[in-house]
Amino acid sequence: MSKDDTRMWGGRFNQPTDEFVQAFTASVGFDRRLAHADIEGSRAHAMMLKHIGVLSSDELTAIKYGLQQIREEIDAGKFAWSVALEDVHMNIEARLTELIGDAGKKLHTGRSRNDQIATDIRLYLREQITVCMQGIRSFQNGLLDVAEREVETIMPGFTHLQVAQPVSFGHHMLAWFEMLDRDHGRLSDCAVRMNQMPLGSAALAGTSFELDREYTAELLGFDMPSRNSIDAVSDRDFAIEFCAAAAICMMHLSRMAEELVLWSSAQYDFIQLPDRYCTGSSIMPQKKNPDVPELVRGKSARVSGHLMSLLMLMKAQPLAYNKDNQEDKEPLFDTLDTLIDSLRAFADMVPALSVNREKTYQAAQQGYATATDLADYLVKKGVTFRDAHEAVGKAVAFAIKQGKDLSACTLKELQKFDKRIEEDVFEVLTLEGSINARNITGGTAPEQVLFQVNAGRERIKD
Numbered sequence: 001m002s003k004d005d006t007r008m009w010g011g012r013f014n015q016p017t018d019e020f021v022q023a024f025t026a027s028v029g030f031d032r033r034l035a036h037a038d039i040e041g042s043r044a045h046a047m048m049l050k051h052i053g054v055l056s057s058d059e060l061t062a063i064k065y066g067l068q069q070i071r072e073e074i075d076a077g078k079f080a081w082s083v084a085l086e087d088v089h090m091n092i093e094a095r096l097t098e099l100i101g102d103a104g105k106k107l108h109t110g111r112s113r114n115d116q117i118a119t120d121i122r123l124y125l126r127e128q129i130t131v132c133m134q135g136i137r138s139f140q141n142g143l144l145d146v147a148e149r150e151v152e153t154i155m156p157g158f159t160h161l162q163v164a165q166p167v168s169f170g171h172h173m174l175a176w177f178e179m180l181d182r183d184h185g186r187l188s189d190c191a192v193r194m195n196q197m198p199l200g201s202a203a204l205a206g207t208s209f210e211l212d213r214e215y216t217a218e219l220l221g222f223d224m225p226s227r228n229s230i231d232a233v234s235d236r237d238f239a240i241e242f243c244a245a246a247a248i249c250m251m252h253l254s255r256m257a258e259e260l261v262l263w264s265s266a267q268y269d270f271i272q273l274p275d276r277y278c279t280g281s282s283i284m285p286q287k288k289n290p291d292v293p294e295l296v297r298g299k300s301a302r303v304s305g306h307l308m309s310l311l312m313l314m315k316a317q318p319l320a321y322n323k324d325n326q327e328d329k330e331p332l333f334d335t336l337d338t339l340i341d342s343l344r345a346f347a348d349m350v351p352a353l354s355v356n357r358e359k360t361y362q363a364a365q366q367g368y369a370t371a372t373d374l375a376d377y378l379v380k381k382g383v384t385f386r387d388a389h390e391a392v393g394k395a396v397a398f399a400i401k402q403g404k405d406l407s408a409c410t411l412k413e414l415q416k417f418d419k420r421i422e423e424d425v426f427e428v429l430t431l432e433g434s435i436n437a438r439n440i441t442g443g444t445a446p447e448q449v450l451f452q453v454n455a456g457r458e459r460i461k462d
Contacts, residue, residue, distance in 0.1 A: 026083045027326050033333060034088050035074050037123035039067045041116065042092070044219040045199060046107055048212055054110070059103040066099040067092075088120075089113050110209040111202055114233040114321040118198035121329070123220065125242060128336050129191045135343030136184045136249070137460050140177050142351035147173040148453045151446045154431050155270065155360035156369055163367025166431045169355055171444040174452050176256055181459070183249035190245050194238030197222035201229035204320035234320040236310065239332050243307040246339045247300075253342050254300035257293035260353075264290050269359045274352045277345070292349055296342045303338055306331035364431050368396050368406055373428045373437065374414075381420040391417045 043064060050060040070092055073079040085091045090113075097104035147170035157167035197220060200206065200213040206229040213225035226232035263270035273290055281287035309331045317324055371392050378388035395417045399406050406414075407429040414421045427433050439445035442452075 022086075023083055025086065025323070025326075027087045027329065028081055028083060028085065028091055030330050030333065031088045031117075032074075032081055032091070034117075034120045034124050034329075035079075035092065036071065037120040037127075038088050038092055038116070039071050040123055041119045041199060041220065042107060043067055044216050045111060047219060048216040049106070049109060051215055052210060052212055054209065055103075055106060059106060062100040062103045063096070063107055066096045066104060069099055070095050087113070087117075089116055110207045110211050111199060112204075112233070114203050115198045115201040115229075117325075118201075118233055118235070119220075121332070122194055122196075122198070122222075122238065125238065125332070125336075126191060126195065126221075128340075129187050129242065132246070132249075132336070132339055132343065133184055133187050135340055135347065136180050136187070139343055139347040139350070140180050140184075140456070140460055142347050143173045143177045143180070144453050144456050145351050146170070146353070147177070147449060150355055150357075151449045151453070153355055153357050153360060154364050154435060156364040156367065157444075163364070163369050165372055166364040166369045166434045167444040168435055168446055168449050169357075169360060170446075170449045170453070174449065174456070176252075177456055179252040179255075180249070181456075183245065183252060184460075186245035186248065187242070190238065190241045192223075193241065195221075195223045196226045196232075197224070198226050198232035198235075201226060201232040204230050204233050230320045234317070234322075234325075236314055236325060236328050239328055240307070240310045240314065243303070243310055243332065243335050246335045247304045247307045249339060250296075250300040250303040250342065253346060254297045256346065256350075257297040257300075260293040260350075261290050261297070264288075264293075268363070269356055270363070271356065272354045274349060277349045277352075292345050296345065299338050299342060303335050306335045361431065365405060368399065370406060370429050370431065370434045371396050373434045374406060374425065376437075377425055377428050378418055378420065381418075383418065383420065388418075 046055060046060055046063045046067075049055040050057065055063070070079065073095075079091075079095070081091055082094070085094055093104065093108065096107065150169035150173070153169035154166050155169045155172065156163040157165045157172070197213065197217040199216055199220075200211045217223070217225045260271070260273065262268055264273050273288075273293075275288070277290075277292045278288045279291045281289065310328060313324055313327055374395065375385065375388040375392045378391060379385050383391070395406060395409070395414060398413070398417075399409055402409075407426065411421070411423060411425070414425060428437065435444050435446070437445070439447055441448065
């Protein structure tokens with residue numbers, strides 16, 4: 001009998017499934033990407049069944065052979081997927097039975113598709129989280145290279161998108177590095193919490209077979225079997241938690257993308273993105289559009305939407321498993337694909353950008369970026385900070401009226417605002433003096449930036 005001629009749960013039914021319903025309820029179109037995880041879980045389950053005496057040695061050998069044959073067919077693109085068999089599990093089991101006979105029918109002993117899919121998703125996601133974490137590390141390494149290369153490059157630091165204080169370009173790259181480091185930690189935490197094995201929970205109540213769940217968990221690399229069978233088959237917290245971590249990471253990438261788009265514009269001209277990451281216009285020959293950062297910025301909304309979808313999917317479900325949970329996979333899979341691709345794009349693109357150091361320096365000279373340095377100078381002369389703040393505010397207003405920077409004011413002009421200002425003030429009013437003065441842990445002084453670059457390399461080298 002061919003795979004399309006039977007439903008593996010059809011004994012209770014007197015009518016065939018409506019053709020539309022069959023297509024509407026099938027998940028094999030997207031859950032087939034879990035095939036390797038399903039085969040891995042089935043192999044371990046079979047080994048456990050042999051371990052407790054349910055399967056013979058010959059049956060286990062046949063099952064292992066059949067599963068390996070199926071994996072090879074899938075990898076070669078020769079596996080015949082059937083919508084009639086609904087999902088990845090039934091497709092694989094039906095093919096296994098075709099290949100090895102009755103031994104294939106014994107594989108499902110002591111398990112349900114409910115605990116099977118919960119296990120498969122964890123196995124798959126555990127592997128993919130590792131890929132995401134590797135992508136973050138790759139991007140972080142690139143940021144450290146840029147930070148080291150541009151440690152002496154001065155640019156304006158912004159608050160409210162207004163020039164605030166001068167900073168090292170390398171210091172700005174390290175801010176991105178720290179965002180990603182927290183993202184890496186969130187994914188690592190998520191992987192730990194999800195690493196409990198549902199297999200053996202069966203439909204929802206466990207099974208009457210004396211399964212050795214600890215043995216199966218060890219085979220599959222889980223920390224432990226799940227402690228509650230109802231929770232194990234209905235829980236999708238791990239997928240939601242991953243999507244939350246991914247949404248935060250994509251939000252970080254979106255913030256970076258926004259700055260890359262701004263900085264590469266003619267109005268800023270701080271950086272040049274590699275041509276291979278940009279496109280042109282069909283009508284305006286001069287255009288160089290930062291499509292990759294713009295797309296990453298846009299894709300962050302998509303990932304945030306997937307997080308909301310999963311939260312709404314689960315919020316009203318009674319225990320235990322419901323068919324609603326079939327809808328967890330597409331948003332999860334797309335979140336994974338989007339995050340992995342976005343990290344890869346940035347890890348390749350950002351280290352290859354070039355910085356227009358003259359432009360960033362000129363921009364830092366605008367907006368009176370060293371005004372805080374003048375206030376700090378007065379405080380060190382014994383002026384209270386609030387009085388210093390007021391005096392410098394008046395000095396800035398004077399400079400604006402005169403159309404010149406504070407550093408271009410004469411000593412006599414500056415002394416109008418406080419007599420304690422002396423000739424040494426001009427050392428702190430330079431951009432170089434400003435960033436060098438911030439030589440504290442986490443500061444923008446080049447010495448501190450280089451220290452953090454080296455510390456960052458040590459932190460992520462494992």
